[in-house]
Amino acid sequence: MLEDESPEFPVSYEDLEERAREDLSEEAFAYVAGGAGSESTVAANDRAFDAWQIVPRIMRDVSDRDLSVELFGREYPSPVMLAPIGVQSILHDEAELAVARAASALEVPMICSSVSSYSMEDVADELGESPGWFQLYWSSDRDVAASFLERAEDAGYEAVVVTLDTPKMGWRERDIELGYLPFLEGEGLTNYFEDPAFRDRLEGDYPRGNEEAAIASWHECFGDASLTWDDLAWLESQTDLPVIIKGVLHPDDAREAVERGVDGMIVSNHGGRQVDGAIPALDALPDIVDAVEDATDADRDVPVLFDSGIRRGSDVVRAVALGADAVLLGRPYALGLGIGGEDGVRAVLENLLADLDLTVGLSGCASLDEIERSTIRRAER
Template identity: 55%
Template sequence: MNQYGNTAQNEIYQGKVRPSISFRFEEMERLAREKLEDGPFYYVAGGAGGEETMRANRHALESWQIVPRMLRNTENRDLSVTLLGETFPSPLMLAPIGVQSIVHPDGELASARAAASMNVPFIASSASTFSLEEIAAVMGDATRWFQLYWSREPEIAASMIKRAESAGYSAIVVTLDAPMMAWRESDLENTYLPFLWGEGVGNYVKDPAFRSMLKDPPEKDKKAAAALWARVFGNAALTWEDLGFLREHTSLPILLKGILHPEDAQLAIEHGIDGIIVSNHGGRQVDGAIGALDTLPLISQVVNGRIPILFDSGIRRGADVVKALALGASAILLGRPYMYGLTLAGEQGVKDVIRNVLADLDLTLALSGQTSVSELNRSLLINVRDSQWQKEKTHNLRE
């Protein structure tokens, strides 16, 4: 992806490319608000409680600032990264987001097609409206991972893992921070939970283990299927010792999503996990939690390169990606921006979001005096909340 950003913006300036969406995240969010009803919009845009964690995510990203270097010959750049033995052209992935049909009828199928066409891995959610097999079918040979919400019924979890393997998914992402849904004030005010109306349960109603627990098939008795989903979704009784169950049912790499504490990162390594994703679920689960980026340096120090660290929560633009990579992430999961692209322009909207973030990333990399995302490190950044850094640098310069 050498000079990706230069090419992309030149095509736009010259009128060769007509964007389907705004370049500004804030404008996309505003337009999505105009297009969607209250329930779907706030289900995507909202967070837990008073949304302190959502604000903390952005505050953390804004507190770390890039200090560009000059005369470094950044004519040629390399955005590629290697994860779990596979090389990808960029560090960008599409985060697992469920029930995408609430913002566009093509839902996950449109996002998956967009990811495949842009050569960006797609992480399919357990809570998708379309089944994991349907998603795989529109992606061809493109890289896809499967995100597992570990069901209260182990047979369902094992069945979904088996299906993912059969459908060509190359890793399992286990979300840990949502064993139950958080107190989300907007969703409660709108009495909006799409799963109860049959949205976002595609993987369940197509699952043989799930279907075997119903008296009648879901097609015949949707109410009973919804009730069963509500009973089996999530599992708050899980412990670290339960991770062995996953190893018994798959040989695929396993990543744990929702890690925020350095001790949990260490425990993941001790339990043979292949990677972790530093995330607070985009502020949707624990109100008042730490901003995800604020914990990334501590986790990176503990992990010390032994397993890959991925990151999400609050990513909006290319500069955000640079900051997270510099603080120890190997790759970045993009969430709400592509959901707004999907809302406004379907598959093309998701493609344009991916292109814009990658172009911004490439140009920010070059203008910061860097040539490779895999070589980014903390020396590129300062934290404006840390006055001691500034004092030390000023002292060293005077010497």
Template identity: 55%
Template sequence: MQLSRYQGANFSSAANDQLPISFEEWKERARLILAKAPFDYIEGGAGSEDTIAANEKAFKCWRIRPRMMIDVSHRNLSVSMFNHTFPSPILLAPIGAQSIFHVQAELASAKAAASTKTPFIVSYVSSYTIEEIAAEMGDAVRWFQLYIGRDWDVTASLLHRAEKAGYSAIVVTVDLPLYGWRERDYRNAYFPYSQGIGLSNYTSDPVFMFKLSKIPGGNPQDMIALFFRNLLNPSLTWKDLASLRKLTNLPILLKGILHPEDAKLALNYGADGIIVSNHGGRQVDGAVAALDALPEIYHAVQGQVPVLMDSGIRRGADVIKALSLGAAAVLIGRPYVYGLAAAGEKGVRRVIKNLISDLDLTMANIGKRTTRELHQYDLVKQ
């Protein structure tokens, strides 16, 4: 039996350390380790969680049609974006407050990302600061997620800190004007940010702390209230993207786009990339599956900027389907957080390596040598 170059390292270690293999096994291990509230926080979604189900169903509706008798002895999974080449089309999505899953939080995820040369999109609401996470990654590629708050002074300060700390792109999440109706979190009365978890970038920010000092009292509840006034911005418009564009020369990607007309507007207002996403089903109950939205957005953009995709990626076949439908790369969220909860840095690294191995083997078995060879005609819709 010949192993892929990605699979070989995993094959021997997997037999020795008893870590999970499949997404479902990682999730179950995390369920056993975490308290109910933090587990529900990451597993759950908006309302009836119909959007989470739709994300998973969308992948099952597409079937891969393999080709045979092609020399696949040498394969290359690399992708290039924004003057960087990555060894695989997989990135770690921004997930906040990771200390609720593991004591090392984003530091563990950052180390795992760096060791596998996987770009890490660091959350705006991380448990460790922008600078602390950057220090763990060295020269490894990292992007910074940004919410455009109502206070432009704070937004500009966080943006400039990310630039100084070596982040090479900005991911603006646009699908959270207000928190979605997340029934599990309401049932558990669990909101990490209201407990001050995930606010490290704020409490370390001189502009934010100066503004907090001007509030009479300045107690922890005032800090949390000021944080929420800056995080949630229901008045956000396309003009704000144009204003942000003036503050940085870094590439700006918009995360949360599901409509082709919004993709066109994003280009008009200066976006350098688009991430098709429904926030993993956490914002709108009954929303369109991200994979279903991807082809229309890909065609609307017409190759002017990279189109990435998240929400529902679990296995190598899912990555292939997303790339075939137009994604330049994909983001994973819940899979690596379950790995983090189960085994810290080692768990995140194993999740990444397993997914890359799965992708590599599946590519070989469908007759593809590079991700650029994947096209929609490799799929059949059922």
């Protein structure tokens, strides 16, 4: 219900970004808002949604709407999840803890990053009974990777998201021009510094006693550019949790992933942060959904999730219409965290969920199952 006073936090993404530009340090804002190279992929992600138009239907009973979705045997109240975003301490002192509390209050699943500012265990404690997944950056040190997986399972996370498009970090011009990479200051490395396998790599005592050496060791083992499909079997053998791979953009990779036994995948170009000029994630989505359907046996379900460019409820509807089982929200909640901590994140989520609920109903749909490809059409150019 509208009230006589303006909301505390911006409602539109554009205003949210502008407010964050004013409130955050130049370095923090650039790190979150920026992308690879000329940032053409960031812009292309946004334009890709404009290429699809919703075709609303009328005279349908939409008085009650069901936005729930089932993934890996669990029902979630909406198809929206919080994407893994690292080093959130550059945005707010309470970082992932504030995000976890907001997510828990609204029953929105949160995916905790490997490079979180608080440990995965502390984030899980804040989530409580609310669902959480853990995102793994696959370390070149297998002992560290296995330890992360074991800790995530012990902490109560319900799935593992393995980000495969970041064996190395992309060419990010804003960060380079500012000479800024927060990890080199020890930000976002708590999971490593508190990990027994990582600490075994170091000489001496607790990493914070010699942070410079610990950061150098992290830099050596962060990613693994030598990984191939044959390595997936090792990772899957290390955990009983569902394994979801993130960063799929080519249908042949989707087919290979199904054949290799992955439990799900996320269509993503890392929000335009890895490859300048990469295909918009939304453009890749339909072909990947079709490829997964063709490669999957009738008795097996391999959910396809979508990430990169979700800003509003209409974006969620268009992604679902193109075959996504759920979507990941990234930059908007990070900006909300930066300008208002837990309250800022909560406001962003409340606005998105309300917008989604209205858009679903006004499109003539009473549930996500009724959103299909005929719900949208290509815009005439």
